[in-house]
Amino acid sequence: MNYEAVIGLEVHLHLKTRTKAFCGCSTEFGNEPNSQTCPVCLGFPGSLPVFNRRALDYAIKVALALNCKIQEYTKFDRKNYFYPDLPKNYQISQYDLPLSRDGYLDIEAEDKPKRIGIRRVHMEEDAGKLIHEAGLSLVDFNRAGMPLLEIVSEPDINSADEAYAYLTGLKSILEYLDVSDCDMEKGSLRCDANISVREKGTTGLGIKAELKNMNSFKAVRDALNFEIERHTATLGKGEKIIQETRLWDEKAQETASMRTKEEAQDYRYFPEPDLPAFIIKAEKIEEARKTIPELPRERVLRFMRDYNLSEYDAKILCASKKDAEYAEDLIRLYPDKDKKPIVNWLIGPLTSIASSSNLSISQVTIPGGKSEFIKLVKFAQDGSVSNLTAKGVLSESVISGQTSSSIIQEKQLFQISDASSLNAIIEEVVNQNKRSVEDYKQGKANALMFLVGQIMKKSGGKANPKLAQELLRRRLSDA
């Protein structure tokens, strides 16, 4: 039987407000445990939450960027469950009247465009962090009360690759909005997945598994692939899937059951009585809309239009906000009207240098900065330095910290591009290789390449090959 996967993703996002969602404590990451706490985020008796309006502004921005409808009337609810990292033993979240609903995100996976529905974007607070050490369990509440957004997709995703594309597309938009660090390692972006499979061509839903503990987009993709296979195999054997929550084990590259549906919690949601429901006015939404910057898709289109880039090139450059800004700076600084050479250098050599150190292009430190990079591209472009040499110079420069111009100077890597110097070498080569000259005249094309090779050799590789070939041809036809 032929199965297809049905996947829905839940993304939790830390909003980078200065203070927590319901108190004045700092949201800074990585400080001494419990140094950023107060009676409110510790859930001390008698303390009360006060909602951080900046978090609301950010949340509205995200919801709008994901094409969601903002609900006019919204409220907080309490999600009740006991866990030592949850100071009040309930989480302030949103249940039946979330901030926003019914949005979408356009993705492209396996070269096909697809629209993934977004069911809801709602606001909530984060819990603290448990640290297990020397047989003890300790709690760090610095993270408790950090503002979170939960972004829930519709089950419109049908493969692990689509899920991956959804996540990278989402992250790209979130980065452009500048509302979150989107750092999975720091936990500022987390993703859970719901997955089931069904017979291809049918529309019903199979029994799902909820996947947790995936710490990268790649882990999400791997876990989903593992689960799709597991579901397909189970159903293929005529067995039933059990509804359960499963944890991804990165080391073992497999999922394992954490709890079944029977053990599922009853969260006993009810309206948070400490925070009155609130109305989001149309003017506020319009105001928020104005603060939304150019998003990845718009920037791709603008790059194509303004710099005459192909869609492919523009997409690569615009995937990350910082890289796009960096690239645009370089494209603008590049003096020629035709931007293709600088774009090729960004996507080609610079990208490969960056990825070899697990960096993005904007994170690569180029000695001498942007102007040195442009100079180098120009040298390669006008033939002062060969393309191959220039690429080597760039790597060497990044590694050694020496500017590319000084490397070129020092090693005398400029190509010989003046005709008189080249003609002198050509004269010598022609005189020393009479036979090849004859061959060429007999019509053997290969002979020309041999002679050019000899010229390159004689020049120590510095002859401009194009020019040398042209001058040689002219010399031979004269004779």
Added chain:
Amino acid sequence: MNKLTAHELIENIKNNNAASIQVVEAIEKRVKDIDAKIKGYVRTPASELSYSGDIKPPACPAGRQSHKATLKGIPISIKDNICTDGFNTECCSKILEGFKPPYDATVIRKLKEAGALVLSLKTNMDEFAFGSSTENSFFGPTHNPWDLECVPGGSSGGSAAVVASDEAIAALGSDTGGSIRQPASFCGVVGLKPTYGRVSRYGLIAFASSLDQIGPITKDTRDSALLMNVISGYDPNDSTSVDIETPDYTKALDKDIKGLKIGIPKEYFVEGIEPEVKEVIREAIKKLEGLGSITKEVSLPHTEYAVPVYYIIATAEASSNLARFDAVQYGYRAASFTNLIDMYKKSRGEGFGQEAKRRIILGTFVLSHGYYDAYYLRALKVRTLIKEDFDKVFGEFDCVVTPTSPSPAFKIGEKIEDPLKMYLSDIYTISANLAGIPAISIPCGFTKKGLPVGLQILAKPFAEETLFRVANAYEQNTEWHKMKPKI
């Protein structure tokens, strides 16, 4: 001096700087002398007078005193569920054993800023304010100063008893379903539950967040107004407090009530009310009529649903509010346990009293999957109907007058085994919390056995001034509030 009201004492202190110290000493002495009988304060081994050092220094030095130090030098007694920086605040529950909040409730900060002396001794209460008799306290019951065999009412029974027995000048209580007014009525003192949102709840250990309000328990109406002048007002730390101007409540005191329209809800005088109480209330209403007000029977048709609605909403919120007492960060932790769940179970099992457990279970049940719509959601809808009943009446009437409780103080132990009977003793006070409206209880007479009876006055939201106006007019023409119990 301990017998004085706050406003009398203010006059004294004006003329004599030492008065403030003298009054604290007088209270200390009074507590030593009689609190062993009353047990209005907690964590004070009253039998061992040497322990009186517990109230030394008896007062917290005034914090930042505003130039309007309207309560300068006045000691105020505080219910054990209002956070006082550095002083034990345990909600009279074992589970908060040893808990010293690292901060002051907003009302405490305001009292300090007004120059008041906040006593370190806290007043007794039903555990987490769950009760109507103060019998549910971990520290044992408080005794009614008018009859030591009787309860003082609850849950702010300690606050009402210490004010009635002159162990305090004035006190703060909290009222979720009548916890200020009913004990005030049982003890013959004045108790006000302000409009929901009038007084900040920040620092009040929550019972039911959508119903709780802090309010004063005082010897007369003027003191109630004085305290309200200090504790009222918008608090940015409490999102449910309302940003509305605080009037000078004492200005409302001197207005007469000629022509004032008073509604008498017929649903409050049906079966269940003790005839003697009914009689006293009828007399009080006659008195109000004699003072020029116009009374007329009105109807609050959804009154009968108030108790069930209240016990759904209040317990639902309580079950969630009390979840934080998990032995992780503070309070009582069981001596031994095998794992996390066991720590929760044992600590909570040993730390909470029976009534707390009953309400947590009830609240957890009504919020559970499959029951939420039938109970909680329906209760919210009926709550709206109850509120609309009042809206309708207040469209025509300035206030509503009822008994505070269907009976006077009952015997200790009389109702403790029958929660339903106990819950019904709040039948007249609960609606004000559900509707969010202000209500006051003032002394209006005694039963033949000499137990006080309270008159409840209710008004529309933020019309505390109307309550003070009616209460004071009545008080000026009666002597009930001046009666003192013989201890």
